[in-house]
Amino acid sequence: MPGSLSKDAITIILVTAILIWVMPLMIGTYTLTVLIVYGMLGLSLGLIWGFGGILCFGQAAFFGLGAYTYAVAAINIGESTVPMILAVIVPAAFAALLGAMMFYGRLNDVYLGVITLVVTLILFKFINSTAGPQYLIGNARLGGFNGIPGFQTLNVPGRPDDYIWGDSYFYVCAVLLGLVFFLVSALLRSSFGRIAVGIRENETRMSLLGYDVRARKTVLFAAGAAIAGLAGALFANWAEIVTPSLFSLGQSAEIIIWCIVGGLGTRLGPVLGAAGLAYLKFLLGQQSLVDNTLITGLILVLFVLFLPKGVVPALAGLWKVSFGRRPLGRIHQQRRMRNRGRVNG
Amino acid sequence: MDLTVVILVEMLYAVASLILISAGLAVVFGMMKVINLAHGEFMMMGGYATITAVNLGVNIFVAMLIIAPLVVGLIGLVVERLVIRHLYGRLVDTMLATWGLSLFFIGLATMIFGNTTTGISTPIPGFAIGNYQINGYNFFIIVVAILLLIGMLSILKATRAGLIARGAMQRSDMAAALGYSPDRIYMATFFCGSALSGLAGAVLAPLVGLVPTSGGAYIAKAFITVIAGGPSLIAGLFSSAGFFGVVNQIFTFAISPVIGEVALLVAAVVLLRLLPQGITGKFFKGKL
Structure with missing residues (x-):
């Protein structure tokens, strides 16, 4: 990644500010909020898959876990600050346990995906079967297939009656996404992030260099889960209900599609892919001619076959070819980019 | 006594249905190393093919055992030519493309058949053992699973086609040097795998209400059975289906069907952690 962290921070603040100002002029803030939440979810997988090389088929599990944690805690506590924090910690802890089990077992890619x-x-099965009144956490009934409605939504910290909703909730989400994006950038610029990319490129070499690959992968996995959990809590606040469909395989599939379409190994790609495809789905949902799932599937197949790197790297490459300065060693540089396989952006 | 018989039959049935569910995937994933996440949808389409054929007046056994495998096999052939062919050896890309295919087929089925439950009745009546009623169709599934295993074993082991297929999966360059086109062999093997999935979907169709998303119910079970089975095709399929089927039924009878399912999945995670190469990576080594 070129540039420095402070430069990154300035860019992120400027872009976030402009988008917060411009986007509501085009799309309603209610829709925009969920696009932002999906963007954050996409970023969470983009971090662990694109930079850590961990293909997780169950990112939706952490998303749903965050949402359910928030809902259950909010009903029991009646205030939103502690539940928000819990919604980040619980999925992260769960992921740390799961990750430790997988990575210390030295399971490879395919088994990782399957597990x-x-x-x-x-x-999904467990939450779906919790319809009976005996499934109770504190005062919250898990509610099985019907989910949990009617929990305390986000409020100003310390003032449970001061709800944050509508436009102001959109601003909160947008700023949080900017913040998470900055934190991810900072993480990737730290030595931890650079070593994570090294592990993605060649695990054996990194472990021979003396880095504890298993511990680092576990930590990165947990960090991704924390972001997904935060997105889940924000989603719960937006939808005002949590249902088992948050855990579904369809949801997991969508997150992976966002990353593929947006571009792996970039920070911006998964966010844009998520927001763009979710908006496309929203538009497609308004017509009944063609089934929504069919289009999603078709997009995924076509991208894997024809544009496996995703939109953002392709556009970045186009930009470089058209306007970029190529002082010397043009062919050499091209070859290096190709060998690396992925573009860091 | 009666209860023991019932539990025994149910266990055999659970093992048999796991074998059926996983047989197609064992060929496509176990042999060809193609991670076919659309496997469940192939089964779903087998079910729909059966139901459509039966509604058109075809005998149900003909529809299940001949029409459904053929239809799904042909769909598999088209899929292989258009998509999978370009992705051999690219594990993750295959996984993603077939996931896209699975969504595509779900959408297609929803557009054609609608998002409602369809079904046909089981063609074999139930009967009573003592105080318990047993579904006669369960025996049909057990018989089909046994015949399927014997058939696969004899084709792979005793025929020239099976030998060529196995050889090409191990060393496609060698097979090519000996004058067999790996491209054709892969195509034919994928056809067989898809047809097996179609057969499984068709045979199980009378037992479940079919919806376009039915495939999702099979996919995880199929994958964990094949992966836990390990490198040997038939021995692995048989041993892991046996293990998971028994675990599933013990917990189903002791607690509830949902806990039975969860127990199966937990057993799979634990088993993979202990035997990452699968059951046949440790036992029955080198068998087919």
């Missing part, structure tokens, strides 16, 4: 998939299914 995360299976864990998501277990959660």
Whole structure:
């Protein structure tokens, strides 16, 4: 990544400010809020998959876990600050346990995918079967397939009657996304992030260099889960209900599609991919001619076949070819980019 | 006594249905190393093919055992030519493309058949053992699963086609040097795998209400059965289906069907942690 962290911070603040100002002129803030939440969810997988090389098929599990944690805690506490914090900590702790089990077991890519998939299914099945009144956490009934409605939504910290909703909730979400984006940038610029990218490129070499690959992967996995949990809590506040469909495989699939379409190994790609595709889905939902799932599937197949790097790297490449300065060693540089396989952006 | 018989039959049935669910994937994933996440949808389409054929007046056994495998096999052929062919050896990309295919087929089925539950009745009546009623169709599934295993074993082991297929999966360059086109062999093998998935979907169709998203119910079970089975195709399929089926039924009878399902998945995670190469990576080594 070129430039420095402070430069990053300035860019992020400027872009966030402009987008907060411009976007509501085009799309309603209610829709925009959920696009932002999805963007954050996309970023969470983009971090662990694009930079850590961990393909997690169960990112939706952490999303749903965050949402459920928030809902249950909000009903029991009646205030939103502690539940928000819990919604970040619980998925992170869960991911740390799961990750430790997987990475210390030295499971490879495919098994990793299958285990995360299976864990998501277990959660989905379990939550779906909790319809009876005996499934109670504190005062909150888990509610099975119907989910949990009617919990305390986000309020100004310390003032439970001062709800944050509508336009102001949109601003909160947008600023939080900017903040998370900055934190991810900072993480990737730190030595931890650079070593994570090294592990993605060549795990054996990094472990021979003396880095504890297993511990680092576990920590990165947990960090991704924390972001997904935060997105889940924000989603719960937006929808004002949490249902088991948050854990579903369809949800997991969508997150992966966002990352592929947006571009792996970039920070911006998954965010844009998530927001763009979610908006496309919203537009498609207003017509009944073609089924929504069909289009999503088609997009994924076509991107894997024809544009496996995603939109953002492709556009960045186009930009470089058209306007970029290529002082010397043009061919050499191209070859290096190709060998690296992914573009850091 | 009666209860013991019932539990025994139910266990056999659970093992048999796991074998059926996983057989197609064992060929496509176990042999060809193609992670086919659309496997569940192939089964779903097998079910729909059966129901459509039966509604058109075809005998139900003909529809299940001949029409459904053929239809799904042909769909698999088209998929292989258009998509999978370009992705051999690219594990993650195959996974994503087939996930896209699975969504595509769900959408297609929703557009054609609508988002409602359809079904046909089981063609074999139930009967009573003592105080318990047993579904006669369960025996049909057990018989089909046994015949399927025997059939796969004899084709792979005793015929020239099976030998060529196995050889090409191990060393496609060698097979090519000996004059067999790996491209054709892969195509034919994928056809067989898809047809097996279609057969499984068709045979299980009378037992479930079919919706376009039915495939999702099978996919995880199929994958964990094949992966836990390990490198040997048939021995792995048989041993892991046996293990998971018994675990599932014990917990189903002791607690509830949902806990049975969860127990199956937990057993899979634990098993993979202990035997990352699968059951046949440790036992029955080198068998087919």
